[in-house]
Amino acid sequence: xxxxxxxxxxxxxxxxxxxxxxxxxxxxxxxxxxxxxxxxxxxxxxxxxxxxxxxxxxxxxxxxxxxxxxxxxxxxxxxxxxxxxxxxxxxxxxxxxxxxxxxxxxxxxxxxxxxxxxxxxxxxxxxxxxxxxxxxxxxxxxxxxxxxxxxxxxxxxxxxxxxxxxxxxxxxxxxxxxxxxxxxxxxxxxxxxxxxxxxxxxxxxxxxxxxxxxxxxxxxxxxxxxxxxxxxxxxxxxxxxxxxxxxxxxxxxxxxxxxxxxxxxxxxxxxxxxxxxxxxxxxxxxxxxxxxxxxxxxxxxxxxxxxxxxxxxxxxxxxxxxxxxxxxxxxxxxxxxxxxxxxxxxxxxxxxxxxxxxxxxxxxxxxxxxxxxxxxxxxxxxxxxxxxxxxxxxxxxxxxxxxxxxxxxxxxxxxxxxxxxxxxxxxxxxxxxxxxxxxxxxxxx
Numbered sequence: 001x002x003x004x005x006x007x008x009x010x011x012x013x014x015x016x017x018x019x020x021x022x023x024x025x026x027x028x029x030x031x032x033x034x035x036x037x038x039x040x041x042x043x044x045x046x047x048x049x050x051x052x053x054x055x056x057x058x059x060x061x062x063x064x065x066x067x068x069x070x071x072x073x074x075x076x077x078x079x080x081x082x083x084x085x086x087x088x089x090x091x092x093x094x095x096x097x098x099x100x101x102x103x104x105x106x107x108x109x110x111x112x113x114x115x116x117x118x119x120x121x122x123x124x125x126x127x128x129x130x131x132x133x134x135x136x137x138x139x140x141x142x143x144x145x146x147x148x149x150x151x152x153x154x155x156x157x158x159x160x161x162x163x164x165x166x167x168x169x170x171x172x173x174x175x176x177x178x179x180x181x182x183x184x185x186x187x188x189x190x191x192x193x194x195x196x197x198x199x200x201x202x203x204x205x206x207x208x209x210x211x212x213x214x215x216x217x218x219x220x221x222x223x224x225x226x227x228x229x230x231x232x233x234x235x236x237x238x239x240x241x242x243x244x245x246x247x248x249x250x251x252x253x254x255x256x257x258x259x260x261x262x263x264x265x266x267x268x269x270x271x272x273x274x275x276x277x278x279x280x281x282x283x284x285x286x287x288x289x290x291x292x293x294x295x296x297x298x299x300x301x302x303x304x305x306x307x308x309x310x311x312x313x314x315x316x317x318x319x320x321x322x323x324x325x326x327x328x329x330x331x332x333x334x335x336x337x338x339x340x341x342x343x344x345x346x347x348x349x350x351x352x353x354x355x356x357x358x359x360x361x362x363x364x365x366x367x368x369x370x371x372x373x374x375x376x377x378x379x380x381x382x383x384x385x386x387x388x389x390x391x392x393x394x395x396x397x398x399x400x401x402x403x404x405x406x407x408x409x410x411x412x413x414x415x416x417x418x419x420x421x422x423x424x425x426x427x428x429x430x431x432x433x434x435x436x437x438x439x440x441x442x443x444x445x
Contacts, residue, residue: 007035145384302404395415396415
């Protein structure tokens, strides 16, 4: 039996995006092993996949001047700080190499966020593929960075605008990289990686893809985007190293929608045709909404107040880490749960209010419901995802931080009453897309 090892960014949404592909490999006879931090074991094993704990290499993030000053002073005062960081790097190298020695994988799939692991393993393992849980992040003609929330068109003006956005984006990245190098006095994370790679005979400067959004990537390495290509702008052109694949997958949930209070409303509307039509709006800001707590809570309060004033409409919120902060707003029209099996409830809903995470978009398209997108993390792919769903006619986007209750109500009513959005989504076929290069070989294995 062949083995496929997944090295994934330790965030639930990234694992969720990989489960469909992993399940396909399992059907083809592969032993599938996911690696990650211990807190994700339960999440992965709930899907009947094998899990192994991996000590991950942690990046030192500089997100404000206080952090920058703190790291700089620590490097000046504590001469052992650099040595400590280098030991952490070597521990991560040993950890991932040891996992590969134990499992001896025939295929290794590395989350594009963690592409530095490629340089740690490529000398010993030749079948390594980068796996991207988002839309493509590389620079392509007429395609803006994923952080751009403006809907684009395929014409000269927008192509020039995209070039300007990329130029600005990359200048900011270079400035941040330079500042980080200064803060760590030349010995930053990239220094350790480059030094290690050179000892393995690899010059990573020749492989770096700097023209990439969100993070740098690697050239000349196979990459699969675990999304349907039609989610991207129509004029995006693949290079010879990348593929789009997609395998629908329904997570095995520990709880069922039938165990929640909203199920009584759903069941009543299903069983009695005489009941006046009601709308159910489902809202979620993703698994990482807690990182933007104050903004997310403020938006949920605004949303609750808005829906309370719309007749024959219920609101269901999957609040995650924010549950205790908003549960007191629950009433006969507002249902708030910490976790809700999203794929179960969506088919009963009239629309979803989403942060524009790619998993939620795919699940809404599968369920056939329009979306009101409110990107929460403006430095992620969420603004770009929202722009694309607007261009495709699958929903509307808003400004989570600035939209008033009146604006929010107007957008909700538009989605509830305008059937065009559902009609556009009905044309979508969320079927399996099998375009991964070793398919024929897998079928024989």
